[in-house]
Amino acid sequence: MEITETYNASLVKKLQNQIVLIKYGGNAMRDDNVKRNVISDIITLRDNGIIPVIVHGGGLAIKKLLDEVDVESEFIEGHRKTDSRTMGYVEMALSGSVNSEIVRMINAAGHKAVGISGKDGGMVTAQKRVHKLTVDCKEQEVDLGHVGDVKQINTALVKTLIKSDYIPVISPVASGEDNRDYNINADMFAGHMAGALDAACYIALTNVDGLLTDKDDPKSLVKDITLEKAEAEMGKTIVGGMIPKVESCIIALKGGVESARIINGTKKRSILEELFTEGRSGTLISKET
Numbered sequence: 001m002e003i004t005e006t007y008n009a010s011l012v013k014k015l016q017n018q019i020v021l022i023k024y025g026g027n028a029m030r031d032d033n034v035k036r037n038v039i040s041d042i043i044t045l046r047d048n049g050i051i052p053v054i055v056h057g058g059g060l061a062i063k064k065l066l067d068e069v070d071v072e073s074e075f076i077e078g079h080r081k082t083d084s085r086t087m088g089y090v091e092m093a094l095s096g097s098v099n100s101e102i103v104r105m106i107n108a109a110g111h112k113a114v115g116i117s118g119k120d121g122g123m124v125t126a127q128k129r130v131h132k133l134t135v136d137c138k139e140q141e142v143d144l145g146h147v148g149d150v151k152q153i154n155t156a157l158v159k160t161l162i163k164s165d166y167i168p169v170i171s172p173v174a175s176g177e178d179n180r181d182y183n184i185n186a187d188m189f190a191g192h193m194a195g196a197l198d199a200a201c202y203i204a205l206t207n208v209d210g211l212l213t214d215k216d217d218p219k220s221l222v223k224d225i226t227l228e229k230a231e232a233e234m235g236k237t238i239v240g241g242m243i244p245k246v247e248s249c250i251i252a253l254k255g256g257v258e259s260a261r262i263i264n265g266t267k268k269r270s271i272l273e274e275l276f277t278e279g280r281s282g283t284l285i286s287k288e289t
């Protein structure tokens with residue numbers, strides 16, 4: 001689809017030959033229609049000379065698999081406590097099912113996608129996450145097991161894929177120097193990846209319209225917010241799964257990405273509406289007011 005006729009042509013041109021890092025979260029993978037719409041937007045970007053790179057989550061797919069094998073898991077501030085057994089299932093769901101489904105859908109739409117994880121080509125080096133939790137005004141460290149943070153990224157593999165016209169589809173699993181596998185929150189992984197790739201734009205897809213001042217009121221959408229203000233709202237109006245999402249935007253912006261956005265991936269054409277209309281559809285987090 002040629003989009004310069006339907007959308008703002010100068011906004012389209014600004015992103016041509018630039019990387020747009022899309023974090024495709026599990027909440028925007030709930031049904032096949034939604035998935036097809038997301039893939040369709042990604043294909044439209046590519047058809048119009050923009051370079052999409054996808055980092056996916058898949059919290060729902062992990063939950064489904066863990067339920068099937070009767071393994072319980074707990075979330076602490078948006079991070080799934082991951083013991084060795086759970087790690088195996090996380091990798092199965094993310095690098096197995098979710099990754100290959102996205103690849104299949106892009107290929108079926110006539111493009112060439114390649115599915116990789118942080119492990120491939122030694123792309124991402126993980127390190128065990130040191131998670132500090134404040135309980136009763138006291139800070140304490142919690143052991144999240146195989147939950148990792150991104151320590152280092154080597155972008156050579158992704159750049160090679162892009163150069164050969166492949167769309168990289170990346171699962172947020174990586175190994176550490178300690179030779180252990182780590183489960184990295186997909187938002188955090190994506191934010192780091194966006195910075196390392198010098199992406200022009202980072203977009204996190206979820207199931208709410210963006211950052212809300214009241215998480216239970218869909219009408220309380222914040223259209224624009226500065227990095228500093230977003231940081232100040234952490235733990236206050238920004239809670240649960242939204243914490244790593246906003247953190248990922250901050251990581252991307254501090255890594256040099258020009259704009260970071262949180263949008264509702266369950267809505268049709270949400271990516272195109274956000275990027276190529278003045279009104280936009282979600283939350284834009286930027287370095288300046």
Ligand SMILES: Nc1ncnc2c1ncn2[C@@H]1O[C@H](COP(=O)(O)OP(=O)(O)O)[C@@H](O)[C@H]1O
Nearest residue numbers: 025026027206207211212215237238239241242
């Ligand atoms: N201030 C906020 N604004 C919007 N959503 C919020 C906020 N605080 C917490 N949330 C919650 O964060 C969820 C999104 O995070 P998460 O479930 O991890 O998404 P995904 O799986 O799409 O990555 C929303 O569905 C919402 O319930």
Ligand SMILES: CC(=O)N[C@@H](CCC(=O)OP(=O)(O)O)C(=O)O
Nearest residue numbers: 025026057058059079080185186
């Ligand atoms: C450490 C950690 O929490 N990892 C996440 C990885 C998947 C993810 O982030 O998926 P969504 O984007 O769908 O939430 C998890 O185990 O659920």
